[in-house]
Amino acid sequence: MTAVSPSSVTSPVLVALDFDDINRALALTDLIDPQRCRLKVGKEMFTRFGPEWVKTLQSRGFDVFLDLKFHDIPNTVAHAVAAAADLGVWMVNVHASGGARMMNAAREALIPMGNDAPLLIAVTVLTSMEASDLRDIGIDRTPAAHALHLAGLTKECGLDGVVCSAHEAVSFRQQLGHDFALVTPGIRPEGSAAQDQRRIMTPPQAKQAGVDYMVIGRPITQAADPAAALASILQSLQGV
Numbered sequence: 001m002t003a004v005s006p007s008s009v010t011s012p013v014l015v016a017l018d019f020d021d022i023n024r025a026l027a028l029t030d031l032i033d034p035q036r037c038r039l040k041v042g043k044e045m046f047t048r049f050g051p052e053w054v055k056t057l058q059s060r061g062f063d064v065f066l067d068l069k070f071h072d073i074p075n076t077v078a079h080a081v082a083a084a085a086d087l088g089v090w091m092v093n094v095h096a097s098g099g100a101r102m103m104n105a106a107r108e109a110l111i112p113m114g115n116d117a118p119l120l121i122a123v124t125v126l127t128s129m130e131a132s133d134l135r136d137i138g139i140d141r142t143p144a145a146h147a148l149h150l151a152g153l154t155k156e157c158g159l160d161g162v163v164c165s166a167h168e169a170v171s172f173r174q175q176l177g178h179d180f181a182l183v184t185p186g187i188r189p190e191g192s193a194a195q196d197q198r199r200i201m202t203p204p205q206a207k208q209a210g211v212d213y214m215v216i217g218r219p220i221t222q223a224a225d226p227a228a229a230l231a232s233i234l235q236s237l238q239g240v
């Protein structure tokens with residue numbers, strides 16, 4: 001078991017490493033300083049390269065957010081979250097729509113780890129979704145209203161925070177307080193294409209809205225100079 005050491009990283013940026021080529025991903029990590037960002041490992045790289053990939057990034061000094069968005073019966077999710085904790089990841093997540101019993105089981109699975117447990121957060125409404133996507137799956141609320149409902153449930157279950165859109169951050173802060181992490185993908189620097197994202201904000205807007213962490217993938221990983229793209233984003237946050 002790898003113990004999670006308290007992280008000294010103060011950067012709000014989580015770089016989403018979504019690559020099918022491990023060498024390209026490694027080349028990117030060679031260019032960036034683990035004190036300037038954390039890394040997010042999601043379904044693509046974890047499925048291709050497995051837990052060893054997480055360990056490789058940790059051995060290079062990076063905190064890892066394992067973004068596998070577990071969504072299954074409570075027993076399965078509890079064991080999956082415990083496995084993530086054994087990997088020593090800094091943060092792990094589940095889908096809030098798995099419900100309160102599932103989220104409670106996930107939280108309880110981490111109790112034996114005490115202070116070494118990773119942060120446990122829950123996805124509310126994916127940032128790629130808009131009202132019409134929710135209607136398609138039988139939900140008539142707006143994304144903001146549905147996300148607030150799921151975030152409230154997440155807080156009641158005692159998790160550490162949620163994945164949401166930066167558009168929801170101001171209202172979540174008011175209604176859910178400050179001791180609850182807001183982790184926001186769908187971040188696009190000014191002039192970047194939205195691609196498949198729908199509820200987007202620029203990094204300075206997201207910081208202004210009060211998010212704790214911003215997940216940024218393609219605007220950095222697909223840039224001609226990823227290190228410069230990251231530096232420019234961090235620069236844009238200075239003084240906000």
Ligand SMILES: O=c1ccn([C@@H]2O[C@H](COP(=O)(O)O)[C@@H](O)[C@H]2O)c(=O)[nH]1
Nearest residue numbers: 016042125126127185186215216217218
């Ligand atoms: O609601 C969500 C939850 C997770 N993600 C993940 O974040 C990154 C975003 O990458 P970009 O290239 O910046 O769009 C990606 O890994 C998603 O799986 C999300 O986008 N929205």
